[in-house]
Amino acid sequence: MKGNGEIRIGFYICHCGSNIAGVIDVERVAEYAGTLPGVVVSRDYKYMCSDPGQDLLRQDIAEHRLNRIVVASCSPLLHEQTFRRAAEAGGINPYFVQMVNIREHGTWVHDDAEYMTGKAMDLARAAALRVYAHQPLERKQVPIKPDVLVVGGGIAGIHAALTMADAGKHVYLVEREPTIGGHMAQFDKTFPTLDCAACILTPKMTAVRAHPNITLWTWSEVEKVDGFIGNYTVTVKRKARYVDEDLCVGCMECIEACVYKRGKFDDEFNVGLSKRKPVYIPFPQAVPPVPVIDAGNCLHLSKGKCKDTCVEICGDRKAINFEIEPEYQEIEVGAVVLATGFQPFDATRIPYYGYGKYPNVYTALELERLVNASGPTGGTVRLPDGRTPERVAIVHCVGSRDEHYNRWCSRVCCMYSLKLAHLVKEKTGAEVFNFYIDMRAPGKSMEEFYNRVSTEGVHLVRGRVADVYAEQTDEKKTNGQIGRVVIQAEDTLIGRIRKIPVDMLILSTGLQPQHDSEDIRRMFNISCSAGGFFLERHPKLAPVNTFTDGIFLAGTCQGPKDIPDTVAQAGAAASEALALIDRGVFELEPNTAYVLEEECSGCKSCIPLCPYTAIAFEEEKKKAEINEALCKGCGTCVASCPSGSIRQHLFEDEEIYREIHGLLAYA
Amino acid sequence: MLAGEEVIEQMWGVSLDRLYESAEGQRILSCIQCGTCAGACPYGEHMLYPPRRIITMLKAGLIEEVFDSDSLFKCVNCYTCMTKCPREIKLTEILLPLVKEQSAVRLEEMPAELQKAIENTYRYGNSYGESARKRAAWIDTIDVPIRILAKDPTPVDILWFVECDLSYHPRGQDAARATALLFHLLDLDFAILGPEERCAGDCGRLSWEPGLAEALVDYNLSIFEKYRFNRIVTNDPHALDAFKYRYPMFEFKYKTTATVPELHRHLDRLAPMLSRKLDYLVTYHDSCCLGRHNGFYDEPRALLEAIPGVRLVEMEHTRENSICCGGGGGGMWLDTWYKQQDIERLSDRRLREVIATGADVLAVACPYEVSRFEDAVKLAGYEDRIIVRDITELLVEALGGH
Ligand SMILES: Cc1cc2nc3c(=O)[nH]c(=O)nc-3n(C[C@H](O)[C@H](O)[C@H](O)COP(=O)(O)OP(=O)(O)OC[C@H]3O[C@@H](n4cnc5c(N)ncnc54)[C@H](O)[C@@H]3O)c2cc1C
Ligand code: SF4
Ligand code: SF4
Numbered sequence A: 001m002k003g004n005g006e007i008r009i010g011f012y013i014c015h016c017g018s019n020i021a022g023v024i025d026v027e028r029v030a031e032y033a034g035t036l037p038g039v040v041v042s043r044d045y046k047y048m049c050s051d052p053g054q055d056l057l058r059q060d061i062a063e064h065r066l067n068r069i070v071v072a073s074c075s076p077l078l079h080e081q082t083f084r085r086a087a088e089a090g091g092i093n094p095y096f097v098q099m100v101n102i103r104e105h106g107t108w109v110h111d112d113a114e115y116m117t118g119k120a121m122d123l124a125r126a127a128a129l130r131v132y133a134h135q136p137l138e139r140k141q142v143p144i145k146p147d148v149l150v151v152g153g154g155i156a157g158i159h160a161a162l163t164m165a166d167a168g169k170h171v172y173l174v175e176r177e178p179t180i181g182g183h184m185a186q187f188d189k190t191f192p193t194l195d196c197a198a199c200i201l202t203p204k205m206t207a208v209r210a211h212p213n214i215t216l217w218t219w220s221e222v223e224k225v226d227g228f229i230g231n232y233t234v235t236v237k238r239k240a241r242y243v244d245e246d247l248c249v250g251c252m253e254c255i256e257a258c259v260y261k262r263g264k265f266d267d268e269f270n271v272g273l274s275k276r277k278p279v280y281i282p283f284p285q286a287v288p289p290v291p292v293i294d295a296g297n298c299l300h301l302s303k304g305k306c307k308d309t310c311v312e313i314c315g316d317r318k319a320i321n322f323e324i325e326p327e328y329q330e331i332e333v334g335a336v337v338l339a340t341g342f343q344p345f346d347a348t349r350i351p352y353y354g355y356g357k358y359p360n361v362y363t364a365l366e367l368e369r370l371v372n373a374s375g376p377t378g379g380t381v382r383l384p385d386g387r388t389p390e391r392v393a394i395v396h397c398v399g400s401r402d403e404h405y406n407r408w409c410s411r412v413c414c415m416y417s418l419k420l421a422h423l424v425k426e427k428t429g430a431e432v433f434n435f436y437i438d439m440r441a442p443g444k445s446m447e448e449f450y451n452r453v454s455t456e457g458v459h460l461v462r463g464r465v466a467d468v469y470a471e472q473t474d475e476k477k478t479n480g481q482i483g484r485v486v487i488q489a490e491d492t493l494i495g496r497i498r499k500i501p502v503d504m505l506i507l508s509t510g511l512q513p514q515h516d517s518e519d520i521r522r523m524f525n526i527s528c529s530a531g532g533f534f535l536e537r538h539p540k541l542a543p544v545n546t547f548t549d550g551i552f553l554a555g556t557c558q559g560p561k562d563i564p565d566t567v568a569q570a571g572a573a574a575s576e577a578l579a580l581i582d583r584g585v586f587e588l589e590p591n592t593a594y595v596l597e598e599e600c601s602g603c604k605s606c607i608p609l610c611p612y613t614a615i616a617f618e619e620e621k622k623k624a625e626i627n628e629a630l631c632k633g634c635g636t637c638v639a640s641c642p643s644g645s646i647r648q649h650l651f652e653d654e655e656i657y658r659e660i661h662g663l664l665a666y667a
Numbered sequence B: 001m002l003a004g005e006e007v008i009e010q011m012w013g014v015s016l017d018r019l020y021e022s023a024e025g026q027r028i029l030s031c032i033q034c035g036t037c038a039g040a041c042p043y044g045e046h047m048l049y050p051p052r053r054i055i056t057m058l059k060a061g062l063i064e065e066v067f068d069s070d071s072l073f074k075c076v077n078c079y080t081c082m083t084k085c086p087r088e089i090k091l092t093e094i095l096l097p098l099v100k101e102q103s104a105v106r107l108e109e110m111p112a113e114l115q116k117a118i119e120n121t122y123r124y125g126n127s128y129g130e131s132a133r134k135r136a137a138w139i140d141t142i143d144v145p146i147r148i149l150a151k152d153p154t155p156v157d158i159l160w161f162v163e164c165d166l167s168y169h170p171r172g173q174d175a176a177r178a179t180a181l182l183f184h185l186l187d188l189d190f191a192i193l194g195p196e197e198r199c200a201g202d203c204g205r206l207s208w209e210p211g212l213a214e215a216l217v218d219y220n221l222s223i224f225e226k227y228r229f230n231r232i233v234t235n236d237p238h239a240l241d242a243f244k245y246r247y248p249m250f251e252f253k254y255k256t257t258a259t260v261p262e263l264h265r266h267l268d269r270l271a272p273m274l275s276r277k278l279d280y281l282v283t284y285h286d287s288c289c290l291g292r293h294n295g296f297y298d299e300p301r302a303l304l305e306a307i308p309g310v311r312l313v314e315m316e317h318t319r320e321n322s323i324c325c326g327g328g329g330g331g332m333w334l335d336t337w338y339k340q341q342d343i344e345r346l347s348d349r350r351l352r353e354v355i356a357t358g359a360d361v362l363a364v365a366c367p368y369e370v371s372r373f374e375d376a377v378k379l380a381g382y383e384d385r386i387i388v389r390d391i392t393e394l395l396v397e398a399l400g401g402h
């Protein structure tokens, strides 16, 4: 064979206790395998994967000058690496090993001993014929760039960035809003402990800005991603802020000086509950503490005509600059942590909850702003007509657990609904009704929190709200007061329909993927789960990895979770990224596809087919070229190439034909 | 809303003892006992066993107790529970009719009005107990040529399935005449079955007698086979439901639509004909079958808005959240029974929302509704505040020169 000298195969069949030997007559298979061409040693053994089993391989390689190994045992997914390592330790190329799966594909699914013994022989023959043609292959190593990119500056991104920066890595943190902080920055208190969100978040935000290892780019978005594990080239668009971050001292005098004497445009941070000026800062503790100018509403930028009072007051600091253009920065990073978070369900999609129809129907996020001491009302909960509500209802599961909207449980809304119940009660003394389907309080201290809020006298009604409508009153609308809305639901525990008129209704909207999560998914070449959240490589064993090496997930972009879990996951993502980067190099599996350059006609048909975008067109040579670092060896291109000019290591035509031949050769 | 043949196949085939053999039946097992169905039901507070409890009883093996109650006689097939159920359980389509049938069998005494309606439909093909021969009598009261297929069986584009209320009820006949005139002016190629037509049977299947429903399906199918036409148009949303969701189980293959969406298709030609200004404030009542079950919310409103002068105002409950007039599921013939139980009729409840809008005209698109609401108006003494009109009647009123 191709100058490999004499082929000497060792065949091993594993008993796997009684898993295999309980059905298959392993001795007969071993005896049969011994008669196959090239097989010089054939054995059965109790546990091939055990240390003595591996020793057996090594000894035989030395003693019998074996240069090919076939192990008939479990799935290669489990032990291919084990036996390759053993072969390597014995002194032969690890790719001279072929496995035969007679457990998952055999004894676990068949109980007919005779049939299975025959099938094992067929598979053994195919493997022995195949391994005959194996070529030595080499694992290549690619160096890994030392820097990291974190996309999204919510609590997940902040925590991941700080962890990696503290470990000495240079981190680029890209956030599309003018400030970092994410949703957590909007809350007053956080369940289950009711600690003040700002008190625990803002120190971390400032730490990000102060950290010498973090480059913080707010008001920025990732535009383009090229490359592969360890070697990503990322283009970041820094949107025009019109206030120079280097020159601004954060005095906020420009906001004061703006020709608009008071806010006129919806304040995004306060979810529209207040108005801001065209030059603004989302909230006083924003990081960076640099205002941003909203080009659509700024008179200078949109109309070209303004007294420029902001520029005037900024004076010598010269931080305001209307000439600033969007800037594109290209960075090279070894790993990426995606932490783009969630967006709340749009409550207008359920018309019978009356959001947008009645002024006293709020979303939970709006309430978070209302109860917040630094919110639009300074933390007092008032109705739009200025009154303090006397009765408040909170509806759980809005848009969640519902086949019409989002199927999943949003996990945090039961607890934040209880939190809001507590806060509303505390601030207004109102009677509060929580309408829930199931009270979900898993996790540390959550049940205790549930217990605490129940004993505070919140009415917990088990029933999903079925209808919300204006209370019909006889008197005509009374001096501008907002009428009550009636909450109609079955109280399933007493089996009665309840109609409870309330002054204020709060909708606990669920968590769903960001509106542009599909774009991000495509850009980073990862997958999404059914609902659109980013998909982890394994739900239990690789929860922060993706199917693309070097891209990690943190926080709610992967699925709904609370702050404690978000932070834990962010830490995990950071340490996975660190582990990768600190290794310095990445080993590539050699079973990749390669193009036979002379034969490639340059038809480009393989390029769009590759699911990993590993194939590029080499313009000069007019040939397709496969990047081994990106190729996962799926074989799609190999099968598709019309001129047969793509081949794949470990899946060479000869190897496959021999295997088929072996399979079909049963007597 | 329902879509696709899949579901249709699921529906008739399902029986209570083989409920979990079909996917739609199995879905019942996914109920999370949230109570949305009960809370949303217009008669939920009067049911000992609203849908949620039916499901628990069924799962607990206690369904017999549910059969013994009259809870489901208060179900008006309004599809509200089904539309809002977060598990998309086909309550109104599958579970409730099956339970209702059993309850009907065990009822000590069938409410008299309903009993009469069933008997009449068996005997005469209409609940009024009118002779089949008189079914097309109304066409002599209008100056529009209307072809009856038995007399002239040449192929036709639209088979207009007039249904009982439009054929026999005096206020229904107003809508029949209006529809005929509009079809005529729009130059549609249509014909009717006349004396050969019988009740389509939708409410029959859903509310009481599956046997009767099947007999009507068989009969109407045998008549359809006699003629060549492209599609069916009907004023009665219940008939639309029957044809769209139930007849296909029996090899029925015709495209069917309701008069409102059919007229809406021709709105560009119809609008210029509407030259007479009607200075009305109109509120539109969404029929359950047309709206919740078939998704026609915008079409009726667009027709009304095409009338010069008409201003639309919405009721507290509209579109998918509209409240039933109480006529569905046999409710049409249970008014006395409800009264005996001291339950407010839904048409009376709904009228309060109508009045609250301050509208002059209540527009409807289902033949049950004209008579039900006119009755409610009379009872409440609102004759001088509100009039009830079928959309077709309003369109004809706006025709001006024609
Ligand atoms: C009403 C409400 C109350 C809650 N209360 C609590 C509570 O009391 N306790 C608790 O533990 N949890 C609570 N939660 C849950 C908590 O909000 C989340 O666990 C937490 O915010 C998740 O953080 P994150 O960083 O994953 O996402 P986010 O907070 O959503 O942050 C994501 C960040 O990424 C940015 N971003 C998104 N896309 C891009 C992009 N393409 N490019 C750049 N940047 C991008 C966003 O602007 C944002 O800053 C509550 C949730 C809600 C809705
Ligand atoms: S956490 Fe609670 S409120 Fe939120 S979806 Fe789950 S069950 Fe509903
Ligand atoms: S084998 Fe698969 S992953 Fe590799 S280049 Fe071909 S198509 Fe892409």
Ligand code: SF4
Pocket: B030, B031, B032, B033, B034, B035, B036, B037, B038, B051, B052, B055, B081, B084, B085, B086, B087, B088, B089, B091
């Ligand atoms: S609405 Fe649906 S899920 Fe909820 S109790 Fe009724 S049937 Fe069950």
Ligand code: SF4
Pocket: B037, B040, B041, B042, B043, B044, B051, B074, B075, B076, B077, B078, B079, B080, B081, B082, B091, B092, B096
């Ligand atoms: S269909 Fe209507 S009346 Fe019948 S149970 Fe459902 S909501 Fe109630």
